[in-house]
Amino acid sequence: MNENITRKDKLVALSKVAQYRPGFTAFIVVFSVFATLLEAIGLTFLLPIIEAAQEGGIPSDNPAGIAGFFFALYSFLGVPFTLEYLILGLSGVMIIRYSSTFGAKWLAVILSKDYERNMKTRSFEAALEAQISYYDDKGSDEILNAIITQTRYAGRVINGIVKLLQQILLSLMYVSVALIVAPWLTISGAVLLGGISYFVQNILEPGYAVGDRVANANERIQQKTQAGTQGIREVKLFGVVDDIYSEFRKSVDTYTDSGISLNRNEAAITSFYQLLVALMLFGLLYVAISVLSLPIATLGVFLFAMFRLAPRVSNMNSRFYNINGNLPHLVRTQQFIEHLRERKEDRQKDHLVPDTITSIAFEDVSFSYTDDEQVLNSISFEAHRGEFVGFVGQSGAGKSTIVSLLARMYDPDSGEILANGIPVGEFDVRDWRKKIAMVRQDPFIFNDTLWYNITMGAVVQKSEVRDVAEIAKVTEFLPDLPDGFDTVLGDDGVKLSGGQRQRVALARALLADSDVLILDEATSDLDSNLEQQIHAAIEELDDDRIIIAIAHRLSTVQGADCIYTIEQGEITETGTHQELVDKGGKYAELYAIQT
Numbered sequence: 001m002n003e004n005i006t007r008k009d010k011l012v013a014l015s016k017v018a019q020y021r022p023g024f025t026a027f028i029v030v031f032s033v034f035a036t037l038l039e040a041i042g043l044t045f046l047l048p049i050i051e052a053a054q055e056g057g058i059p060s061d062n063p064a065g066i067a068g069f070f071f072a073l074y075s076f077l078g079v080p081f082t083l084e085y086l087i088l089g090l091s092g093v094m095i096i097r098y099s100s101t102f103g104a105k106w107l108a109v110i111l112s113k114d115y116e117r118n119m120k121t122r123s124f125e126a127a128l129e130a131q132i133s134y135y136d137d138k139g140s141d142e143i144l145n146a147i148i149t150q151t152r153y154a155g156r157v158i159n160g161i162v163k164l165l166q167q168i169l170l171s172l173m174y175v176s177v178a179l180i181v182a183p184w185l186t187i188s189g190a191v192l193l194g195g196i197s198y199f200v201q202n203i204l205e206p207g208y209a210v211g212d213r214v215a216n217a218n219e220r221i222q223q224k225t226q227a228g229t230q231g232i233r234e235v236k237l238f239g240v241v242d243d244i245y246s247e248f249r250k251s252v253d254t255y256t257d258s259g260i261s262l263n264r265n266e267a268a269i270t271s272f273y274q275l276l277v278a279l280m281l282f283g284l285l286y287v288a289i290s291v292l293s294l295p296i297a298t299l300g301v302f303l304f305a306m307f308r309l310a311p312r313v314s315n316m317n318s319r320f321y322n323i324n325g326n327l328p329h330l331v332r333t334q335q336f337i338e339h340l341r342e343r344k345e346d347r348q349k350d351h352l353v354p355d356t357i358t359s360i361a362f363e364d365v366s367f368s369y370t371d372d373e374q375v376l377n378s379i380s381f382e383a384h385r386g387e388f389v390g391f392v393g394q395s396g397a398g399k400s401t402i403v404s405l406l407a408r409m410y411d412p413d414s415g416e417i418l419a420n421g422i423p424v425g426e427f428d429v430r431d432w433r434k435k436i437a438m439v440r441q442d443p444f445i446f447n448d449t450l451w452y453n454i455t456m457g458a459v460v461q462k463s464e465v466r467d468v469a470e471i472a473k474v475t476e477f478l479p480d481l482p483d484g485f486d487t488v489l490g491d492d493g494v495k496l497s498g499g500q501r502q503r504v505a506l507a508r509a510l511l512a513d514s515d516v517l518i519l520d521e522a523t524s525d526l527d528s529n530l531e532q533q534i535h536a537a538i539e540e541l542d543d544d545r546i547i548i549a550i551a552h553r554l555s556t557v558q559g560a561d562c563i564y565t566i567e568q569g570e571i572t573e574t575g576t577h578q579e580l581v582d583k584g585g586k587y588a589e590l591y592a593i594q595t
């Protein structure tokens with residue numbers, strides 16, 4: 001993830017949060033301020049009650065001040081101004097106050113969780129739509145971390161902002177009251193409070209820096225966990241258990257220490273801030289009494305406002321610190337979504353994909369994954385409906401890259417890939433891929449049933465699944481599976497052998513009934529006998545589709561209509577098996593070694 005995050009990036013991230021359901025956010029803020037105001041009203045109710053207690057349970061029938069206000073209100077409503085009704089009134093205010101507080105908190109949680117959901121769904125959706133090259137660059141661990149962990153922290157920012165806004169509004173209210181009763185004293189108090197806030201925020205390590213460490217540690221934890229679980233066999237076999245564990249431990253320690261620092265600093269802000277504010281208030285009190293000689297009533301209201309204001313400002317400071325701590329996650333998540341969108345697969349639809357693909361052609365196609373290395377160099381070939389085409393060549397020659405380009409996992413740097421004479425780049429990429437079924441050497445097996453892994457959730461007849469299972473020789477090991485087609489195959493098909501996994505993937509591809517079947521070392525883990533049986537069955541099955549097979553074992557492509565030998569990204573030989581053997585070139589050399 002981008003480590004060089006500027007102040008502008010932070011502001012942009014925050015402004016995006018502000019634009020997320022602003023009406024709902026404003027409603028929550030105003031609603032919670034209303035709830036807090038009710039507390040103040042409830043407090044003022046105490047005055048007439050105390051008075052009534054002093055008067056032997058009967059409040060004066062002509063009270064002054066706040067009690068007078070309540071007397072007038074009760075008269076207006078036609079409610080007797082007695083102790084019982086005052087207590088009932090106070091209870092009513094408290095019921096509304098705490099119900100409102102509960103409502104405000106509930107709404108704030110809804111907003112925060114809704115934002116988290118929005119970030120999660122947007123990022124996963126964007127990840128699903130992103131080009132494969134993004135996955136090559138970033139690695140799935142970073143993407144998983146961004147979608148699962150980062151978004152959780154990012155969701156907390158909006159909650160923090162709501163709470164910060166509540167505190168700001170309440171503080172403004174108390175400042176206004178204090179300003180009315182004692183303007184100069186309030187201005188002096190506000191300047192002092194501002195100074196203390198600045199001082200407290202600046203002596204501590206910035207929340208953003210601590211939060212950034214947490215975000216980095218999270219990324220490393222995800223990496224190590226993934227390496228230690230998905231790669232558990234290699235980890236054990238190559239004796240790196242201790243290394244993986246110690247790196248994991250280091251990251252978890254950083255995560256824990258940084259989390260503690262963040263919370264400790266927030267607590268420090270709250271505690272020391274309150275101490276400093278108390279000292280400041282003593283100073284102001286001294287000035288008010290000895291220098292300004294304020295009347296007691298004014299002083300009372302001023303002190304009340306200041307005592308209410310101080311915890312709000314302290315809370316504002318720790319909230320601000322907390323938002324800063326979560327901000328790196330928010331910025332990273334937003335940048336992650338943006339980067340994914342920039343790398344979105346092109347979904348242009350200049351042409352509808354033809355119902356039947358009758359031919360495919362590469363015309364002078366060149367490609368490189370990075371600037372350093374040209375992987376394909378002017379590749380040209382054609383394949384027509386019903387033809388079987390084979391690619392052979394040394395490891396790293398570029399064979400898989402050719403079929404990846406055909407499936408539009410990457411776009412060529414130059415040249416054209418055509419289907420029925422139309423550039424495949426002009427089709428909607430998803431529609432185009434529906435015409436292709438590819439089996440890779442190491443196919444992914446979903447942690448689901450065998451049935452799901454073959455049908456991929458499509459509604460199909462059992463007989464169809466049985467047919468493809470028969471051709472792909474899945475039926476050979478089906479009786480060994482405890483629940484037949486309903487057997488769950490485990491994480492990435494862990495309960496199957498390499499050859500069994502390939503056969504499941506082959507059955508999946510055959511069921512897709514595509515126009516182009518690509519077999520990229522699809523049967524390499526099977527013994528030659530089984531492989532030949534499967535290939536014979538596929539070739540017999542349907543002579544309509546185009547079959548492209550990549551193989552190291554030359555017997556796999558021996559029956560192909562045309563075989564291309566690839567060397568360092570170029571086609572160096574073309575012909576049938578016999579023609580190439582007779583030619584005595586690279587193919588013949590490989591064939592001689594293998595036989």
Ligand SMILES: Nc1ncnc2c1ncn2[C@@H]1O[C@H](COP(=O)(O)OP(=O)(O)OP(=O)(O)O)[C@@H](O)[C@H]1O
Nearest residue numbers: 136369370375393394395396397398399400401402
């Ligand atoms: N995603 C990628 N990013 C960068 N380079 C890649 C990527 N995939 C493959 N390459 C490089 O491209 C070259 C061709 O790889 P490719 O997989 O097409 O070869 P191949 O002929 O299919 O090899 P093999 O027979 O071993 O599967 C290799 O040098 C490889 O390192």
